[in-house]
Amino acid sequence: MLNKALIQDVLSAALTTGGDFSEVFVEDRFTNNMVFQSDRLEKSLSGRDFGVGIRIFKGLHSVYAYTNDFSKEGLLKAARTAAKAIQGSNSEKNIILPMETQTFENLHPIELMPNSVEKTRKLAVLRNANEIVSNYDPSISQAIIGLMDEEQNVLIANSEGTYVEDKRVRSRLAIQAVASNGSDMQTGFYGPGAHQGFEYIEGLDLNHYAKEAARIAVTMLHAEPAPSGKFPVIIDNEFGGVIFHEACGHGLEASSVAKNNSVFANKIGEKVASDLVTYIDDGLITNEWGSINIDDEGEKARKNVLIENGILKGYLIDKFNARRMESESTGSGRRESYKFAPTSRMTNTYIAPGKSTPEDIIANTEHGIYAKYMGGGSVNPATGDYNFAINEAYLVKNGKIDKPLRGATLIGNGSKTIQKVDMVGNNLGHGAGMCGAASGSIPVNVGQPMLRVSEITVGGREAN
Numbered sequence: 001m002l003n004k005a006l007i008q009d010v011l012s013a014a015l016t017t018g019g020d021f022s023e024v025f026v027e028d029r030f031t032n033n034m035v036f037q038s039d040r041l042e043k044s045l046s047g048r049d050f051g052v053g054i055r056i057f058k059g060l061h062s063v064y065a066y067t068n069d070f071s072k073e074g075l076l077k078a079a080r081t082a083a084k085a086i087q088g089s090n091s092e093k094n095i096i097l098p099m100e101t102q103t104f105e106n107l108h109p110i111e112l113m114p115n116s117v118e119k120t121r122k123l124a125v126l127r128n129a130n131e132i133v134s135n136y137d138p139s140i141s142q143a144i145i146g147l148m149d150e151e152q153n154v155l156i157a158n159s160e161g162t163y164v165e166d167k168r169v170r171s172r173l174a175i176q177a178v179a180s181n182g183s184d185m186q187t188g189f190y191g192p193g194a195h196q197g198f199e200y201i202e203g204l205d206l207n208h209y210a211k212e213a214a215r216i217a218v219t220m221l222h223a224e225p226a227p228s229g230k231f232p233v234i235i236d237n238e239f240g241g242v243i244f245h246e247a248c249g250h251g252l253e254a255s256s257v258a259k260n261n262s263v264f265a266n267k268i269g270e271k272v273a274s275d276l277v278t279y280i281d282d283g284l285i286t287n288e289w290g291s292i293n294i295d296d297e298g299e300k301a302r303k304n305v306l307i308e309n310g311i312l313k314g315y316l317i318d319k320f321n322a323r324r325m326e327s328e329s330t331g332s333g334r335r336e337s338y339k340f341a342p343t344s345r346m347t348n349t350y351i352a353p354g355k356s357t358p359e360d361i362i363a364n365t366e367h368g369i370y371a372k373y374m375g376g377g378s379v380n381p382a383t384g385d386y387n388f389a390i391n392e393a394y395l396v397k398n399g400k401i402d403k404p405l406r407g408a409t410l411i412g413n414g415s416k417t418i419q420k421v422d423m424v425g426n427n428l429g430h431g432a433g434m435c436g437a438a439s440g441s442i443p444v445n446v447g448q449p450m451l452r453v454s455e456i457t458v459g460g461r462e463a464n
Contacts, residue, residue, distance in 0.1 A: 002052070007157045008099065009075075010079045014082060015083070018058060018087070024053070024157045026155040029150060032148070053065070054079050056082055062341070065081060102163060102298070107286055110196060129145045129173070132206060140177055140214055141178050143177055149169075150168075151167065171194060172194075174189070175213040186218075186221045187216075220392060224403055225407050231458050241447045242376075242377070242388070242433065242446045243417070245433075248264075250437070251264045263384045264415070272415065273310040276354055276423070278352040281346050281347055282304070282349075289430075291445075299319075317329055334439060336442055340438075348445035350428065350448055369396065370401055372392040407461050409460075410456050420453045421451055423452040432445055
């Protein structure tokens with residue numbers, strides 16, 4: 001992508017004012033997006049983006065710059081401009097170690113590169129999903145089917161001798177169904193994705209995913225308003241893990257911990273969750289949506305156990321925050337693109353499976369709320385306070401799933417909620433999503449088995 005001699009010159013130029021670390025991130029990305037709506041192809045866009053990011057450290061000071069000009073003159077200018085923000089002197093000699101090409105085992109094999117597939121072949125998948133959704137029920141008024149794929153080629157080099165390249169290929173299908181009865185409208189969504197090529201899309205059980213999106217919309221169209229109050233809440237597997245991703249996962253990232261802006265700061269070795277909770281971030285899971293071979297700082301991906309049987313074991317740490325914390329990187333430095341400096345981020349984060357069956361969890365709940373599919377929400381990482389919508393909810397009555405409910409939200413505090421987990425299922429599942437933070441929007445998986453929280457405040461339209 002760029003030759004070593006040029007990169008060496010750029011790294012040297014970045015250190016001319018006294019920086020003690022410099023890094024170059026080169027990215028060449030190809031993207032394809034198709035949207036099928038109202039029985040026709042509404043959008044088909046392809047693009048390519050190439051750029052270079054340059055980062056400099058001096059102690060606990062960091063500077064970042066990026067450019068689309070990859071000529072030698074353009075790159076050296078960007079490096080020297082960034083270096084001007086570093087307080088130091090030319091007399092400070094900072095050594096750049098010889099760059100050695102690093103290799104790693106590719107954990108995410110690709111069989112069919114998306115760019116090699118004709119658009120007519122992709123369109124056939126969209127048409128098929130659209131037909132399944134549209135024919136599910138007379139109340140389905142619209143189907144919106146999206147297909148996204150990308151190939152991201154990166155090169156990462158730094159003054160510590162790192163020189164490594166990687167190819168990331170991801171594919172995702174987004175299925176949205178809209179149901180209407182003339183006076184009301186409800187939606188259902190399913191968005192499976194993987195760190196794979198087009199073989200993943202063609203291998204999907206479209207009948208399952210499309211019908212599930214349609215079923216959610218139709219079910220919620222006929223649901224009753226949710227009650228409000230404090231209830232035991234059963235949260236199903238897969239994307240149910242979003243609540244702990246937001247309410248706990250972000251609080252375990254060094255970007256918050258290093259500044260003491262997290263409820264989990266300075267609590268290594270302490271009990272922070274129920275004994276039933278083991279919380280893991282694992283970038284090594286083969287072909288999963290949030291998986292990586294290396295992070296965006298050139299560190300190899302790894303499995304990080306964050307909480308084990310309720311005890312806080314560690315954090316997700318990037319290179320810069322490792323300096324603040326006097327620690328080591330955990331392979332967690334990620335960024336959306338060359339336009340963003342990396343910081344500590346999640347990959348595939350999940351609660352490990354327990355010993356209860358889903359049937360046991362439901363049967364042991366006399367009266368509560370069952371959140372089958374979670375929606376979006378918000379959280380304050382400093383306090384852990386959260387608010388999440390439930391896309392598909394049910395009343396649980398006498399150990400059985402009862403009537404569907406809509407308009408339900410979960411309101412609580414992540415550090416308290418994770419302590420109130422009193423049953424954990426054995427049906428671990430993962431759900432694909434996009435996570436936005438300081439270093440942009442990145443692909444992540446959230447996951448968990450079905451679990452029960454003894455009490456969460458539920459916001460609804462009806463008084464309990």
